[in-house]
Amino acid sequence: MLTELALENTGVGSEDMTLDEFIKLRDYIYRKTGIFFEEKKLYYIEKRVESRMKAVGAESFRSYFAMLRFEASGSEMQALLNELTVNETYFFREYEQLRCFAEEVLFEILEHKKDKNPRKVRIWSAGCSSGEEAYTLGIIMKEMTEGLPGNRISWEIYATDINSEVLDQARKGVYGPRAVNQVPESYFERYFRPAGEKFEVLSELKQNINFMQLNLFDRQSMAAMKDFDAIFCRNVLIYFDDVSRREVALSFYDALRDGGFIFLGHSESMSRITPIFKLRKFRNGIIYQK
Amino acid sequence: MPLQVLVVDDSSTVRSYYASILNKAGFVVDQAANGYEALEKSIQFDYDLFIVDINMPKMTGYETVQKLREDEKKLSAPIVMISTEGKESDRLEAYRAGANIYLVKPVKPEMLLTISKIICGVRSKENDERCWG
Amino acid sequence: MNTLVFHPEERERYKAAVGLSEFKDEIVVNCLVKRLEEEKSKLVQEGITSSLIRINTEIVANTCIELLRSENAHLRNTALEILQVLDSISLPATKKLLDDPDPDVRLFAVNVLGETKSREGIEALRQVVEKDNDVNIVAAAIEYIGEMGSRSEDREAVKKALQRFSEPFLEYAAEMALKKMGAN
Numbered sequence: 001m002l003t004e005l006a007l008e009n010t011g012v013g014s015e016d017m018t019l020d021e022f023i024k025l026r027d028y029i030y031r032k033t034g035i036f037f038e039e040k041k042l043y044y045i046e047k048r049v050e051s052r053m054k055a056v057g058a059e060s061f062r063s064y065f066a067m068l069r070f071e072a073s074g075s076e077m078q079a080l081l082n083e084l085t086v087n088e089t090y091f092f093r094e095y096e097q098l099r100c101f102a103e104e105v106l107f108e109i110l111e112h113k114k115d116k117n118p119r120k121v122r123i124w125s126a127g128c129s130s131g132e133e134a135y136t137l138g139i140i141m142k143e144m145t146e147g148l149p150g151n152r153i154s155w156e157i158y159a160t161d162i163n164s165e166v167l168d169q170a171r172k173g174v175y176g177p178r179a180v181n182q183v184p185e186s187y188f189e190r191y192f193r194p195a196g197e198k199f200e201v202l203s204e205l206k207q208n209i210n211f212m213q214l215n216l217f218d219r220q221s222m223a224a225m226k227d228f229d230a231i232f233c234r235n236v237l238i239y240f241d242d243v244s245r246r247e248v249a250l251s252f253y254d255a256l257r258d259g260g261f262i263f264l265g266h267s268e269s270m271s272r273i274t275p276i277f278k279l280r281k282f283r284n285g286i287i288y289q290k
Numbered sequence: 291m292p293l294q295v296l297v298v299d300d301s302s303t304v305r306s307y308y309a310s311i312l313n314k315a316g317f318v319v320d321q322a323a324n325g326y327e328a329l330e331k332s333i334q335f336d337y338d339l340f341i342v343d344i345n346m347p348k349m350t351g352y353e354t355v356q357k358l359r360e361d362e363k364k365l366s367a368p369i370v371m372i373s374t375e376g377k378e379s380d381r382l383e384a385y386r387a388g389a390n391i392y393l394v395k396p397v398k399p400e401m402l403l404t405i406s407k408i409i410c411g412v413r414s415k416e417n418d419e420r421c422w423g
Numbered sequence: 424m425n426t427l428v429f430h431p432e433e434r435e436r437y438k439a440a441v442g443l444s445e446f447k448d449e450i451v452v453n454c455l456v457k458r459l460e461e462e463k464s465k466l467v468q469e470g471i472t473s474s475l476i477r478i479n480t481e482i483v484a485n486t487c488i489e490l491l492r493s494e495n496a497h498l499r500n501t502a503l504e505i506l507q508v509l510d511s512i513s514l515p516a517t518k519k520l521l522d523d524p525d526p527d528v529r530l531f532a533v534n535v536l537g538e539t540k541s542r543e544g545i546e547a548l549r550q551v552v553e554k555d556n557d558v559n560i561v562a563a564a565i566e567y568i569g570e571m572g573s574r575s576e577d578r579e580a581v582k583k584a585l586q587r588f589s590e591p592f593l594e595y596a597a598e599m600a601l602k603k604m605g606a607n
Contacts (some may be wrong), residue, residue, distance in 0.1 A: 070540045242508065250441070254438075254466075271327065271330065274469050276465045276466050286330065286333060303565075303599055304592075306599070307595045347534075374526065
């Protein structure tokens with residue numbers, strides 16, 4: 001597991017992560033991913049690096065870093081990023097961005113379609129996991145489009161993931177209290193019903209959401225995804241290596257209609273991945289557009 | 291209010307070098323590794339000064355400065371461009387792109403500090419003596 | 424397939440470019456590179472880049488080395504990106520660039536080597552630190568050595584560079600690199 005270069009670097013290190021070690025790691029991560037950790041995050045990083053060191057059997061930070069740096073596959077980098085980024089999923093995660101979508105972007109999308117009847121909005125939740133994001137978007141669509149003047153609005157959400165087990169869970173739509181913690185009170189009453197200790201999403205919400213298995217690297221399946229008005233791919237791309245990330249981003253571009261929007265996690269930057277998207281500034285967020 | 295600076299260079303050593311010089315003088319320094327990040331940051335935050343390297347991957351320094359200037363609010367923001375060479379043609383191109391000052395790297399701490407202060411309008415007797423002798 | 428690269432619609436050219444990643448022939452590589460030079464659409468350029476990376480052969484590396492001298496900054500930067508990913512395949516050709524009289528070319532070579540995962544690449548960077556006479560190039564190499572270096576030769580090389588130049592920036596770069604490599 002440890003490469004030759006890593007073996008060169010073994011040595012007895014102290015327990016705590018030194019500032020120099022932190023900076024070395026921080027600079028490397030920033031260069032490779034654009035994710036920047038301030039010095040005050042030292043303790044946070046230290047704990048997670050220790051966890052990875054145990055997992056790979058590295059005896060010192062030096063040998064761990066060497067492994068991280070020189071591993072051909074780059075899989076430790078993915079594993080480390082997994083540890084470092086908060087990947088808990090819950091309803092209404094990244095509220096501000098969702099607000100930007102609901103209050104600003106959506107209206108631009110509807111405006112673009114104003115002469116169509118019905119005005120059909122297509123949204124893709126890529127890497128949807130257990131479905132919290134997809135249902136959140138469903139709630140937003142219901143709340144924001146019902147009763148609007150003008151031509152009838154119809155919408156559908158495609159929620160995809162590579163993992164079929166997690167999709168089964170998503171289809172059931174049953175969630176524990178932590179997942180629904182951020183749901184605004186009125187929406188909670190309107191869209192959930194108790195299911196034992198948990199809560200189930202109402203079937204009227206499930207109607208317009210299609211959960212399907214999809215591998216983002218599978219060119220054929222990706223080619224079938226077309227004409228989307230918005231793609232949500234939040235905190236998914238960071239786990240891919242540079243080469244794959246660009247390929248997936250290009251596929252997303254292709255899957256959007258002209259003027260479509262793509263939403264990434266707040267610490268992610270599309271421009272690092274590819275320059276083809278335009279940057280749009282809205283009151284409540286910065287979104288990428290085709 | 292402390293002055294906010296955005297330093298744009300693909301080298302982390304260069305960025306932290308400028309940051310360490312400017313921090314000591316009371317500037318608050320943000321960093322961007324390329325032109326795209328610089329544009330994104332400049333949309334989100336207001337800067338009193340931009341220091342931009344010419345020789346960068348993804349988006350050249352010239353393009354970065356041009357795009358910065360496209361934003362109305364930044365038409366008059368001070369921009370220092372830094373290059374590895376002192377060629378007349380490069381200098382001209384930098385000014386055409388919209389830079390106010392052109393420096394050649396490696397930059398000496400005193401030069402960076404003095405230029406930054408002057409360009410931001412921070413004048414002091416000490417500054418004047420250094421600049422004008 | 425090659426002719427699709429001349430299609431009037433951007434999306435079709437993009438798909439063609441991406442489809443060509445399956446082929447490793449020299450003809451295909453040359454075609455892709457030529458299109459890269461002439462293509463105006465960013466989407467298609469990106470598709471070509473991603474294909475060249477996937478093809479991943481010496482021919483790709485050698486053609487990109489040539490592109491480093493292009494007048495077009497965008498082409499130079501794309502070539503750099505591809506060479507960085509190709510790493511071991513581009514190593515021999517990249518090392519040759521370290522003797523180039525043009526400092527811009529040598530700096531590109533250093534930036535390609537900066538992403539290397541091989542000891543040979545680190546060695547090459549160390550040679551730059553020891554021998555190059557351009558202070559900016561030495562500083563760039565020092566930054567990468569700081570991240571990758573582990574042997575005493577690496578540390579020594581950085582310390583010796585301090586004696587060759589008396590520039591505050593280089594002193595700073597050396598200090599940072601030595602800290603990253605750790606005392607001892």
